[in-house]
Amino acid sequence: MDAPPVFRQRLLDAIPRLRRYSRSLTHESNEADDLTQQTLERALAHWRQFDPERDMLVWLLSIAHNAFLDGRRRDARMQFSDPTDLQRTMDGEGGSPGTDVGLRMDLVAALARLSPEQREPLVLVCVEQLSYAEVAETLRIPIGTVMSRVCRARQVLRRFLEGPVRSEGPAALRRVV
Numbered sequence: 001m002d003a004p005p006v007f008r009q010r011l012l013d014a015i016p017r018l019r020r021y022s023r024s025l026t027h028e029s030n031e032a033d034d035l036t037q038q039t040l041e042r043a044l045a046h047w048r049q050f051d052p053e054r055d056m057l058v059w060l061l062s063i064a065h066n067a068f069l070d071g072r073r074r075d076a077r078m079q080f081s082d083p084t085d086l087q088r089t090m091d092g093e094g095g096s097p098g099t100d101v102g103l104r105m106d107l108v109a110a111l112a113r114l115s116p117e118q119r120e121p122l123v124l125v126c127v128e129q130l131s132y133a134e135v136a137e138t139l140r141i142p143i144g145t146v147m148s149r150v151c152r153a154r155q156v157l158r159r160f161l162e163g164p165v166r167s168e169g170p171a172a173l174r175r176v177v
Contacts, residue, residue: 003047010056011043017128018060024123025068027112035071039064058130061138065120110160118153121146 003011018039023032042063043050050059111119124135125146132150136143 003044007047007050008044011040011060014057014060015040017057018064021061021123021128022064022068024111024119024127025064025116035064035068038067042067055134057128058134058138061124061128061130062140065139106161107157110157113160114153114156118149118156121149122153122157125150 015036019032019036022035022039023029026032026035039060043060050056111123114122120139121135121141124130124138125132130138132143132146135146135150139146
């Protein structure tokens with residue numbers, strides 16, 4: 001049985017924000033489109049599991065997050081976009097910098113340098129404007145962890161944007177014992 005029209009419409013309404021989140025995870029337009037499509041396919045396949053009282057966007061972002069992690073596990077390697085490669089990719093698409101996600105290029109490059117553990121909650125809170133509780137539900141981590149990761153990510157991002165740009169890998173999380 002197909003999903004009801006109301007469900008499908010809510011799904012369609014969430015696509016722009018879902019795609020923006022997918023882009024923040026993948027840093028690549030084609031991969032973001034693939035992740036968005038995979039998320040929509042999973043949502044349609046499991047539409048009966050959706051609780052109408054729940055926020056559709058939070059549910060979809062959870063699916064996207066899990067699909068992204070599944071892909072990373074499947075690939076068994078992490079790839080980070082070099083800001084220079086990101087610029088070339090954006091130029092190659094023919095769009096102006098940041099038009100797809102609505103961000104400045106220097107900010108996109110700085111976000112790419114954050115670790116996924118910091119970048120994901122930061123994007124969900126600051127760009128998608130989800131509450132800490134919604135982010136915790138989406139990423140399946142405690143709310144306190146969301147708060148600390150967002151705080152650290154903001155600090156690291158501020159340092160990246162204020163200081164000279166270095167071509168290092170993503171910022172590492174410190175382990176507090």
